[in-house]
Amino acid sequence: MSTTRRQFLEGSLSAVGSLLASRERFSAMPRVPEAQRLSSFDPQVRKLLPTLSLEEKIGQMTQPDQMFLKSLDDIETYHLGSLLSGGDSDPKSGNDLKSWTDLYDRYQSRALQARRRIPLLYGIDAVHGHNNVVGATMFPQNVGLGATRSAELVEKAARVTAEEIRATGINWAFGPCVTVPQDVRWGRAYEGFSESPEVVRLLGAAAVKGLQGARLSDPLSVVACTKHFAGDGGTVFGTGLAQGRGSAHFPLDQGDTRLGDADFRRIHLPGYVTTVAAGVATIMPSYSSWNGVKCSASRVLMTEILKEEMGFQGFLISDYAAQKALPGNYKQQIETTINAGMDMVMVPDNYREFIQLLTELAREGRVPMSRIDDAVTRILRVKFAAGLMDPNRQLLADRSLHQTFGSPKHRAVARECVRQSLVVLKNDRGVLPLAKGRRIHVVGKNADDIGNQCGGWTIYWQGKSGEVTSGGTTILQGMRKAAGESQVSYSRDGSGAEGAAVAVIGELPYAEMRGDRENLNLPPEDVAVVDTLKRAGIPVVVILVSGRPLAIDDLLDKADAVVAAWLPGTEGDGVADVLFGQAKPVGKLSFTWPRASSTSFHLGDPGYETLFPFGHGLGY
Ligand code: BGC
Numbered sequence: 001m002s003t004t005r006r007q008f009l010e011g012s013l014s015a016v017g018s019l020l021a022s023r024e025r026f027s028a029m030p031r032v033p034e035a036q037r038l039s040s041f042d043p044q045v046r047k048l049l050p051t052l053s054l055e056e057k058i059g060q061m062t063q064p065d066q067m068f069l070k071s072l073d074d075i076e077t078y079h080l081g082s083l084l085s086g087g088d089s090d091p092k093s094g095n096d097l098k099s100w101t102d103l104y105d106r107y108q109s110r111a112l113q114a115r116r117r118i119p120l121l122y123g124i125d126a127v128h129g130h131n132n133v134v135g136a137t138m139f140p141q142n143v144g145l146g147a148t149r150s151a152e153l154v155e156k157a158a159r160v161t162a163e164e165i166r167a168t169g170i171n172w173a174f175g176p177c178v179t180v181p182q183d184v185r186w187g188r189a190y191e192g193f194s195e196s197p198e199v200v201r202l203l204g205a206a207a208v209k210g211l212q213g214a215r216l217s218d219p220l221s222v223v224a225c226t227k228h229f230a231g232d233g234g235t236v237f238g239t240g241l242a243q244g245r246g247s248a249h250f251p252l253d254q255g256d257t258r259l260g261d262a263d264f265r266r267i268h269l270p271g272y273v274t275t276v277a278a279g280v281a282t283i284m285p286s287y288s289s290w291n292g293v294k295c296s297a298s299r300v301l302m303t304e305i306l307k308e309e310m311g312f313q314g315f316l317i318s319d320y321a322a323q324k325a326l327p328g329n330y331k332q333q334i335e336t337t338i339n340a341g342m343d344m345v346m347v348p349d350n351y352r353e354f355i356q357l358l359t360e361l362a363r364e365g366r367v368p369m370s371r372i373d374d375a376v377t378r379i380l381r382v383k384f385a386a387g388l389m390d391p392n393r394q395l396l397a398d399r400s401l402h403q404t405f406g407s408p409k410h411r412a413v414a415r416e417c418v419r420q421s422l423v424v425l426k427n428d429r430g431v432l433p434l435a436k437g438r439r440i441h442v443v444g445k446n447a448d449d450i451g452n453q454c455g456g457w458t459i460y461w462q463g464k465s466g467e468v469t470s471g472g473t474t475i476l477q478g479m480r481k482a483a484g485e486s487q488v489s490y491s492r493d494g495s496g497a498e499g500a501a502v503a504v505i506g507e508l509p510y511a512e513m514r515g516d517r518e519n520l521n522l523p524p525e526d527v528a529v530v531d532t533l534k535r536a537g538i539p540v541v542v543i544l545v546s547g548r549p550l551a552i553d554d555l556l557d558k559a560d561a562v563v564a565a566w567l568p569g570t571e572g573d574g575v576a577d578v579l580f581g582q583a584k585p586v587g588k589l590s591f592t593w594p595r596a597s598s599t600s601f602h603l604g605d606p607g608y609e610t611l612f613p614f615g616h617g618l619g620y
């Protein structure tokens with residue numbers, strides 16, 4: 001056994017605790033039932049593969065974003081195996097359920113008319129519900145789900161998400177994100193369930209089960225994708241994207257995770273061990289690096305650890321244009337990533353050039369045919385497992401599912417997630433629950449804004465303030481429904497307060513790259529709002545709508561109660577339920593809450609100071 005291999009096992013051992021005691025038992029750990037293993041489709045794959053030409057194989061490995069498709073016929077001409085809609089890649093005819101369904105059907109029909117008739121896998125970032133589609137049920141972002149600690153609820157939420165995805169015909173979700181963020185200044189911290197690998201491995205596996213269902217071929221299942229493999233949440237501050245170049249300055253995103261084997265495996269891999277065991281069919285390698293090596297160029301990570309040691313039988317889909325960040329010219333970049341183990345490439349734009357170069361690489365022997373065959377075998381396994389190759393299968397969208405899209409029943413599940421995700425940080429003199437029948441004045445920029453409470457990856461790539469979607473309730477609307485219109489007044493700036501005040505403040509939407517921050521300070525506008533209330537001399541409840549802990553040391557002295565609501569999604573009713581005691585608060589911090597005076601916000605650093613510990617959360 002090589003040193004790295006032994007170290008890997010030791011690292012995994014401590015992470016998966018009693019599950020494993022030796023290398024031998026690693027292969028004996030709970031796995032996908034034999035009959036449902038992806039490799040059980042190898043007999044079918046072995047029949048099909050030799051009949052495919054090199055061009056057809058490479059087409060299977062190519063994933064353009066639909067918005068860069070030069071012509072519909074390119075699906076057949078280039079034998080494309082997959083398409084995606086990245087952030088902001090919406091149907092031209094508008095963002096609504098029908099347009100999305102038509103978009104999917106148009107592409108899939110074209111693939112079905114091709115000589116080969118190998119259906120497309122169509123991928124989308126459904127990371128908190130089918131969040132690119134107006135009218136979908138938007139669940140709390142993972143940071144909120146982490147606070148519920150409920151695998152049962154997370155699985156239910158993912159099941160509803162799968163059903164809403166299927167309503168548009170789409171068959172592949174780029175989730176769940178099983179990142180383990182160690183520094184909440186990272187703009188993707190909210191995409192993670194927790195800073196703790198224990199929570200991530202539990203909830204990650206639950207989400208995979210919900211998305212993929214009991215069987216991948218179930219018409220209500222979608223292919224899941226755990227991401228970003230691996231260590232995306234462990235990057236060192238200052239190593240991020242475009243650091244020092246131009247005006248773009250993202251200190252953490254896509255940076256370098258500098259950790260020895262054992263720590264890397266203990267913190268960042270357990271979410272993959274459990275999701276692979278739960279049968280996840282695809283995994284997305286990260287933009288980030290591990291000890292200076294880009295994950296998408298790492299043979300150690302993609303081939304040795306994931307495929308050989310963990311026994312992952314599905315396929316790897318690259319992150320959006322990740323190959324372009326590797327050293328060398330475009331051809332060398334493709335050579336590096338494919339030889340390291342990448343199976344399908346999210347190109348996403350210049351796919352004709354990509355196909356030409358990969359074909360050349362294969363002809364020149366720089367990418368061995370065995371590697372191409374392995375990649376295509378993995379992709380086809382998933383297509384067989386998902387039922388796409390079944391000639392009797394209805395592959396266009398099942399529009400009868402439109403009836404339950406964004407339905408009250410689905411929203412009830414999201415509302416329950418919201419209720420259980422709220423963490424009460426402080427509650428002096430029993431201000432909470434709020435008494436109905438008493439005047440309540442609601443203030444703050446996040447009180448009546450559904451876009452703000454949904455955060456990034458909602459309709460828009462980076463999210464957006466305002467009425468970005470239809471259905472659901474803002475927090476203010478939820479409170480009015482619960483307490484009665486006349487009891488609840490509102491002013492954004494805090495003026496006119498009487499009775500008791502509820503200030504809903506925090507962050508505005510952001511996503512990858514742009515969400516990175518230097519510090520966690522509250523915006524001056526939010527501080528001013530709370531100061532205004534304080535001067536009015538009435539009880540003040542603060543609701544934080546944010547993707548991460550913020551610097552609230554000063555605020556704690558001014559507010560009687562403080563509740564972290566994270567990014568709850570469309571069901572503001574769930575926040576009102578807890579505020580009025582309709583539901584008891586049960587959420588527990590899945591991230592440590594740092595003090596503003598910390599000189600480092602990276603967990604475990606000497607300069608990190610704790611305000612509220614991991615697991616904190618008051619009841620009534
Ligand atoms: C993100 C991924 C996402 C992909 C497709 C990338 O920029 O890092 O999380 O799945 O885009 O939209």
Ligand code: BGC
Nearest residue numbers: 085086087088089320461512
């Ligand atoms: C895509 C993201 C990508 C970003 C930056 C967006 O349109 O959806 O996935 O990372 O562009 O290039």
